Amino acid sequence: MNASLKRVVAIARKEFLHIIHDPRSLVVIFVLPIFQLTMFGYALNMEIKNVDLAVLDYSRSPISWQLVQTFEGSPFFHVQYFDGQPDELERLFLQRKARAALIIHPDFGRDFHRQPATPVQLIIDAVDPNAATLIRNYSLQVIAEFNRRFGGEIRLPFDVEKAIWFNPDLKSAYFFVPGLLALILIMLCTLLTSVTITREKEMGTMEQILVSPVKPREIIIGKVIPYIVISMTIGVLILSIGIVLFGVPFRGSYVLLALFSSIYIITALSMGLMISTIARTQQVAMMMAQIATLLPTIILSGFIFPLSSMPRPLQWVSNIIPAKYYLKIVRGIMLKGNTFSQLIEPAGVLLVMTLLLFLIARRRFSMHLEG
Template sequence: MPHSRLLSIARKEFLHIIRDPRTLMIIFIMPVIQLVMFGYALNMEIQRVDLAVVDYDRTLHSRRLVEQFQGSKFFHVFGYEGPLSEAEKLFLTRKARVILAIPADFGKTWQRSVSAPVQILVDASDPNAATIIRNYCNQVIQLFNQRYGGQIPLPFEVRSAIWFNPDMKSTYFFVPGILALLLVMISALLTSITISREKELGTMEQILVSPVRPYEIILGKVIPYVFLAFMDGALILLIGIFLFEVPFIGSLPLLALLTTLYIITALSLGLMISTIARTQQVAMMIAVIATLLPTVMLSGFIFPIASMPELLQWLSYIIPAKYYLVIVRGIMLKGNTISQLLNQVFFLGAMSLVLLTVSWRKFSVNLEK
């Protein structure tokens, strides 16, 4: 008998979903659009940086250095005829982001096998971009030294290897993060309007007089969204793998299992919001505020948690996406197993239990009023 009541509520909620085109758009259309937008917009790779060359030397050696920059995909090189003080004004007009100044004695100094300095000026109004551009410049100069600097014996040789992302593609980092962001947003947003919708439509009174227990109502309303959110996650994952070419080297069943746990956590959060809010509009606003900014700012999606102030690091412990990001990146890129993710599984499970318990208690109080 309890199972039949539970399934009836789940069926009723599922019919509400498929009859509402707005909900279907939120579930299937909005995540695809956001994934494509985020996937292409969140890119730490900078290409075709405008670089102005002020060459006071004009020798074979200076031309080789300029050609080394021209051969890089990261720079768009153009010459500047004039003093360096005038070239610096290119920063103000945004015609250049880097200036390469080659002194007049560069070639002669190079021929004496002495260190030949050059000056590189970088527009640091965007400090993150400036750091990346400076690294690009260092790479080009290092390649130039290896090519033309001669064979200088070193006491030791360093051979470095980059694991899990050898090409340093930012999409490998951001696409799993977008999956975590969209799942928590969509899941919490959808369930946040379930109870509040009953209040607005006036059908809550019918539920109050029915022989249905609070936990049956809560589970019956959550079950359809677990199924739909899982389909949503599978769709996002397929787009990430085939469109953005993010590798998947771990266990798909393990990711599916832990994604379900993450979805239940997000749905529990939305359900708790739904028991508090009186209208669908208020519930949706709270859901967006509670998921979007915390996930973007405090989960490690974009900014490293270790570099945050201590207070924000403590706040990050209550963000579900913080734990799921470790899971999805670990399984997709590193091939992590369940034994290496027990800490994240424990926290997600505990958060789900707490949120479901709070929702059940809050809803029980509403039924008794």
């Protein structure tokens, strides 16, 4: 073993000792992702069920009864008849007794058999716009179903057959498990790296290390190894929970995901290094790591909000968020079974970004230490 390797091993070993001697930190490191995962898993549910639907059936005809029955048959709606006047509906919405209302006018039964198109009115509570969109889509599905069954001879010249690929049931677990993997890896790695280095500066131990023959790159490598191991373990943990508990498929190659994940982890570690050259205390480092990773990853990576619906300037900003590319990679591998050649573009961008960031961080770190 040469001297340089010995020094790296000594630093990595010490870093492991810090973690082992402080079981609380270990608990936080491992419990936090599990907590977040289950929280997102059960709270961030994009599927809505049992929407309270108030029905005002003025027609009271057999065919309007069929329409209501079709709504009732759907798991999305919980039908409640309402006998009042349309202007009293508002009270129902205000009291949150209904989130949608279906109004069938008196001539519905007669018109249905005579006219090519018979209108019904649907009112949706859009206080939560996402939910409103979902309710609207579910209603259209139910009405389409009704038309197929009772529409009689009148048919559209063509029929659109929908096929949703890769996540046919539109399960939210399919998209938050990869997203959470991207979020937790970058948050934790950036945080741990920046804090571990800042702590040595704060305690004065960095100075003690610097009078030894240790080189900055040996400090970096030695300090980062334990956190790569931890991050990889957490990655495996998140994936296992996602696959076992939430039934997310894994269609691609594990090796490929491990390879790209290590690039992504190095991005996070470089960010941590960069922060450690700016922050003087652990507290500041923690805050900076949070600011740099949490919100950008949640909002600008396409994790929750689709990038294509954002204003142009935000879309430009999203191009420098590493999680954006990593997310494409993870979703591609897990849900689509993408191969290496299909991922060259996002992987290439991520790699270039990582290299750049790492070189700058390393340079800054060395200069910072040599003060």
